[in-house]
Amino acid sequence: MERIPILKMGDLLLVSIQVDMHDQLALALQDDLTDKIAKTGAHGVLIDISAVEMVDSFIGRMIANIAGMARILDARTVLVGMQPAVAITLVELGLTLPGVRTALDVERGMALLRGVGRRASNVVEVEPVPLETSDVDAGEQE
Amino acid sequence: MPASRSEELPLRAGADVVKVRQVVRTWAAEIGFSLVDQTKLVTGASELARNTLDHGRGGSVRLVMLEDGARRGLGMTFEDSGPGIADVNLALTDGYTTGNGLGLGLSGTRRLMTEFRIDSQPGQGTRVYCARWR
Amino acid sequence: MTPASTTRLPELLARHEGPILERWVEEQLATIGTKRGLMSDAELREQSREFLALVRQAAHSGGLEIEAAPWTAVRDFLGRISASRAVQGFSPAETAMFVFSLKQPIFEQLRRDGGSGEGVFDEVWHTNVLIDRLGLYTTEVYQKGREHVILRQQEEMLELSTPVVKLWDGVLALPMIGTLDSARTQIVMEALLQRIVETGASVAIIDITGVPTVDTLVAQHLLKTITAARLMGADCIISGIRPQIASTIVHLGVDLSDVITKASLADAFALALERVGLAVGRAVQRR
Numbered sequence: 001m002e003r004i005p006i007l008k009m010g011d012l013l014l015v016s017i018q019v020d021m022h023d024q025l026a027l028a029l030q031d032d033l034t035d036k037i038a039k040t041g042a043h044g045v046l047i048d049i050s051a052v053e054m055v056d057s058f059i060g061r062m063i064a065n066i067a068g069m070a071r072i073l074d075a076r077t078v079l080v081g082m083q084p085a086v087a088i089t090l091v092e093l094g095l096t097l098p099g100v101r102t103a104l105d106v107e108r109g110m111a112l113l114r115g116v117g118r119r120a121s122n123v124v125e126v127e128p129v130p131l132e133t134s135d136v137d138a139g140e141q142e
Numbered sequence: 143m144p145a146s147r148s149e150e151l152p153l154r155a156g157a158d159v160v161k162v163r164q165v166v167r168t169w170a171a172e173i174g175f176s177l178v179d180q181t182k183l184v185t186g187a188s189e190l191a192r193n194t195l196d197h198g199r200g201g202s203v204r205l206v207m208l209e210d211g212a213r214r215g216l217g218m219t220f221e222d223s224g225p226g227i228a229d230v231n232l233a234l235t236d237g238y239t240t241g242n243g244l245g246l247g248l249s250g251t252r253r254l255m256t257e258f259r260i261d262s263q264p265g266q267g268t269r270v271y272c273a274r275w276r
Numbered sequence: 277m278t279p280a281s282t283t284r285l286p287e288l289l290a291r292h293e294g295p296i297l298e299r300w301v302e303e304q305l306a307t308i309g310t311k312r313g314l315m316s317d318a319e320l321r322e323q324s325r326e327f328l329a330l331v332r333q334a335a336h337s338g339g340l341e342i343e344a345a346p347w348t349a350v351r352d353f354l355g356r357i358s359a360s361r362a363v364q365g366f367s368p369a370e371t372a373m374f375v376f377s378l379k380q381p382i383f384e385q386l387r388r389d390g391g392s393g394e395g396v397f398d399e400v401w402h403t404n405v406l407i408d409r410l411g412l413y414t415t416e417v418y419q420k421g422r423e424h425v426i427l428r429q430q431e432e433m434l435e436l437s438t439p440v441v442k443l444w445d446g447v448l449a450l451p452m453i454g455t456l457d458s459a460r461t462q463i464v465m466e467a468l469l470q471r472i473v474e475t476g477a478s479v480a481i482i483d484i485t486g487v488p489t490v491d492t493l494v495a496q497h498l499l500k501t502i503t504a505a506r507l508m509g510a511d512c513i514i515s516g517i518r519p520q521i522a523s524t525i526v527h528l529g530v531d532l533s534d535v536i537t538k539a540s541l542a543d544a545f546a547l548a549l550e551r552v553g554l555a556v557g558r559a560v561q562r563r
Contacts, residue, residue, distance in 0.1 A: 020160050020163060020164065021160075022156040022157055022159060022160045023156050023159070023192070024156050053167075053181065053184070054163060054181060054184045054185050054188060055185070056185050056188040056189050056192070056247075057189060057247045057250065058188075058192060079507075079509075080509060081509075082507050082508045082509070083473070083508075084178070084466065084469035084470050084472070084473055084504070084508065085177045085178045085180070085181035086181060086507075087469065087504035087505070087507040087508045088178050088181070088466065088469065088500070088504050089178070089181045089182050089185050089254065090504070090507060091500045091503045091504045091507070092182065092250070092253050092254055092500070093185065093247075093250035093251070093253065093254065094249070094250045094253070095250070096503060096507070097507065102506065102507055102508065102509040103509040104472075104473075104476055104477075104478060104508065104509040104510060105476065105509075108478070108509065109509075178466055210420070211355065211416065211417045211420035211421070212355065212358075212359060212417065212420050212421040212424050213420060213424065
């Protein structure tokens with residue numbers, strides 16, 4: 001089975017998802033990233049989904065899991081490039097990815113991870129917004 | 143235009159779920175759905191396909207192009223002969239989970255569709271019909 | 277009633293296709309009158325010829341259930357010309373006349389062919405019911421088609437009437453004006469998210485100074501849009517919330533605690549600039 005490549009750029013790990021992932025591939029990515037964070041001691045993980053046209057609950061959970069595990073390993077995760085249609089669908093589904101920071105593109109994502117820029121610039125935390133229906137929490141493990 | 147007005151796809155392995163996403167995307171685009179609606183259809187299909195595979199122990203999905211005068215739509219029927227759902231109403235409430243983190247995702251999926259019906263009995267499998275109209 | 281298998285309609289249409297077609301086209305041209313310029317005679321003739329052929333085909337089944345399978349091709353055809361005539365500017369009645377005017381030529385032919393009184397009456401009745409149903413179907417399809425067109429036009433107008441404005445690099449503003457309904461809000465919000473991606477804006481100001489009232493659905497759409505924008509990496513600020521709207525929102529129980537709000541567009545803009553790391557300073561005069 002092919003695996004999604006993870007690039008190391010200094011203190012950051014960069015993953016760019018370009019393919020339509022089946023569940024096994026997503027799980028493999030989750031494992032590979034956690035492995036690599038631990039091995040390299042990276043402090044930042046950037047997940048680029050600008051080429052991803054669909055995020056369902058499984059992939060949403062994968063992303064939240066990655067962010068959770070990274071946090072435990074002292075690394076921050078930023079999700080970049082979500083397409084509008086995907087964002088709208090996720091909100092409708094009730095997935096708000098709590099604990100996952102987001103940015104418009106790789107450049108801003110990296111700036112966010114590096115804490116670069118002037119006061120408050122591009123440092124936008126994503127907090128979960130309470131919707132009228134209760135969220136299906138992607139981050140919870142039963 | 144889709145070559146046929148109805149197509150059946152198997153759901154026996156993970157790769158089948160990916161295939162279903164692709165076919166639904168193609169059909170939705172040809173029927174002329176907006177990008178957002180296409181995404182909703184594909185995402186809903188992915189959720190239901192996964193359910194059929196994981197909870198229903200494999201099954202199939204039938205796609206149908208819908209017509210009502212000048213209106214067009216896409217209908218999908220997911221069917222399996224798995225264990226079935228004991229309490230459908232409970233399964234449809236937000237936050238319901240069978241113990242592996244996210245539950246069946248049915249309530250969320252329902253919000254993505256304009257039509258949604260579940261037929262399920264314990265021991266008699268499950269059939270989910272959903273559709274979106276342009 | 278003529279039993280299904282013994283109606284002579286298909287045979288009649290086959291044998292007398294030419295003359296029936298001619299008479300029918302004549303009838304149509306007579307009734308179209310001043311709208312003649314909307315469609316060429318050749319086009320009318322071609323449509324009529326095709327329709328007759330399809331009806332002849334379907335009539336072999338002998339049935340009068342036009343919703344059933346044998347009549348699918350005929351229904352599809354009627355759907356198509358209904359749509360094209362609507363676009364050309366014909367009224368629903370005029371489009372339906374395309375079908376109804378077929379009665380006369382067929383009745384005339386039935387009378388000419390003669391036969392016993394009872395038999396002829398049954399044939400005429402059969403044809404009458406059939407054409408009535410087809411004609412009514414045409415009006416139905418026409419109506420649905422018009423609804424669709426109107427909806428599209430509404431959507432286009434909405435997009436035009438709510439432009440997304442770039443206030444500065446990375447800062448967009450969406451001034452909303454007039455009453456918001458669910459459909460409009462949805463379209464406009466999707467457009468905003470699209471513009472965020474296109475311009476790479478990290479802040480979007482939604483100004484509702486010009487909105488007199490907001491209901492639950494609209495408030496929910498606003499919240500969903502803000503959440504979606506956040507997932508994409510952009511922040512939204514709502515500005516211009518009037519006191520009346522503020523109280524409506526509180527009464528509706530909508531939770532805006534996680535949403536940034538500013539009283540005026542100016543305040544929102546100042547905050548937005550801060551967010552993108554800019555400050556406005558006084559220009560230094562060169563001497």
